[in-house]
Amino acid sequence: AGLTSTIVEVRDVAPGQEPTIVFALKNGDGTAVDGTKLATFAPIAAGPTSSYTQYYREDARSRATFDAATGYTTYTFNAMIPEDATGSWGFSADIYRNATIKRADGKADITLREAAFNPIRYAAVTGTVQARRTVATMAQCNVCHDRLALHGGQRLAMEECVICHNPVTDDGARRPANAGQPESVSVQRMIHRIHKGHNLTQDYTVYGFGNTPHNYNEVTYPGDLRNCAACHTANSQQVPPPPGAGVVTTLRDYFTKQGPGTAACLGCHDSRDAAAHAYLNTTVFPGSTDPAESCGVCHGGNSQWSVDRVHAR
Numbered sequence: 001a002g003l004t005s006t007i008v009e010v011r012d013v014a015p016g017q018e019p020t021i022v023f024a025l026k027n028g029d030g031t032a033v034d035g036t037k038l039a040t041f042a043p044i045a046a047g048p049t050s051s052y053t054q055y056y057r058e059d060a061r062s063r064a065t066f067d068a069a070t071g072y073t074t075y076t077f078n079a080m081i082p083e084d085a086t087g088s089w090g091f092s093a094d095i096y097r098n099a100t101i102k103r104a105d106g107k108a109d110i111t112l113r114e115a116a117f118n119p120i121r122y123a124a125v126t127g128t129v130q131a132r133r134t135v136a137t138m139a140q141c142n143v144c145h146d147r148l149a150l151h152g153g154q155r156l157a158m159e160e161c162v163i164c165h166n167p168v169t170d171d172g173a174r175r176p177a178n179a180g181q182p183e184s185v186s187v188q189r190m191i192h193r194i195h196k197g198h199n200l201t202q203d204y205t206v207y208g209f210g211n212t213p214h215n216y217n218e219v220t221y222p223g224d225l226r227n228c229a230a231c232h233t234a235n236s237q238q239v240p241p242p243p244g245a246g247v248v249t250t251l252r253d254y255f256t257k258q259g260p261g262t263a264a265c266l267g268c269h270d271s272r273d274a275a276a277h278a279y280l281n282t283t284v285f286p287g288s289t290d291p292a293e294s295c296g297v298c299h300g301g302n303s304q305w306s307v308d309r310v311h312a313r
Contacts (some may be wrong), residue, residue: 002028005095005116013123017084020076020236032071036061038097043075047089049132050244052166061155088130092160118157135236174207180252192267195221201271226311238295247290259293
């Protein structure tokens with residue numbers, strides 16, 4: 001790799017504090033890179049790792065400091081860790097520079113974007129450090145995608161994808177007012193819908209940069225959708241989801257809010273009948289506003305309709 005990034009230290013990670021990140025940015029030969037001179041140097045803070053609900057992404061180039069003696073670039077966020085924050089937070093960054101490749105045939109030089117693999121580090125706001133659970137790995141994605149590099153080629157780590165594509169985010173900032181309710185971009189709903197593609201019963205269109213609509217109803221998955229292990233790691237497709245998994249806002253589906261298991265399953269099984277089944281097996285207990293799911297009763301572990309049995313090939 002020509003440009004690499006490591007988070008050396010994260011400090012001042014406490015409620016009401018402005019966290020500081022220390023980066024080691026390097027060229028392929030190991031020499032230091034000054035982060036303030038890059039085309040993009042945007043640190044990210046997000047929490048909690050149990051299920052991200054908020055994140056901050058700041059342009060660090062004008063406020064970061066580079067120490068030539070250590071080769072480290074240090075940045076302190078403008079945003080504070082919320083006063084009511086608990087658990088652990090994750091830290092990353094979008095980092096790239098423009099590079100030029102000189103051609104030996106005398107033709108025009110090639111200009112390209114050279115991005116560093118997004119560094120990831122976790123720190124405790126309260127208690128002990130809890131890393132974000134791993135549901136899928138980039139190695140699994142790249143079996144098909146070769147090199148999955150999104151949003152201008154600067155986002156390369158699944159651990160960073162889930163920061164922005166969390167249960168409460170949608171395309172509302174990009175979707176025109178006349179295009180109806182915002183579409184959820186929570187990763188479990190979005191990835192399942194994209195890969196189900198032409199077999200979906202509902203429209204799945206997400207508005208992206210430039211207010212451009214991206215429709216995924218013509219996508220054809222090249223593998224067997226019953227093979228959950230192709231994308232999931234360590235049996236992460238099983239229900240019920242782990243404690244702390246977030247409730248998903250799904251304004252364009254048959255009902256909202258959806259529990260984390262429901263949002264994942266209805267990502268593929270998007271018919272009205274499937275939604276009715278999930279809805280009837282979801283309840284909101286007194287004193288709560290979040291749905292509780294009973295999916296694990298019939299679909300968990302070794303039950304008759306377990307995930308593995310339903311998806312048996």
